Amino acid sequence: MAQPGTGRREIRVVSLPEPISHYTDAVVHDDLVFISGCLATDAARNLVGGEDAVAQTRQVLANLAVVLAEVGAGYQDVLKVTVFLTDIEDRTRINPVRQEFFGDARPASTLVEVSRLAVPGAKVEIEAIACLPAR
Secondary structure, X not given: OEEOOOOEEEEOOOOOOOOOOOOOOEEEEOOEEEEEEEOOEOOOOOEOOOOOHHHHHHHHHHHHHHHHHHOOOOHHHEEEXXXXXXXXXXXXXXXXHXXXXXXXXXXXXXXXXXXXXXXXXXXXXXXEEEEOOOO
């Protein structure tokens, strides 16, 4: 949904689950993309990966890739991520998955341990800020 005169548009990715609250998958403003927190859910909102933080992270990053693709961006365009974990000890286990998805790109990053996430059983959530590639 474009907001006249502001350079702002809301992005809703239909292949991802409907947001559980009053938000959208991403907001683009000029050349910046603000991506809402992604969880390890499939299109039917089923948690993917069970109790395994690594498997969940793989699904989270796959969901993030779908949002990036929707706006014509990729992992090389991600400027900043914020990672929320329910167990900080999972950090070393999920880092190889992050490297797999990001390759040589190294975004700025913040890691926060939280007591729980919006989907029961979720162990990881990742939000991101990206820039649109030069056209």
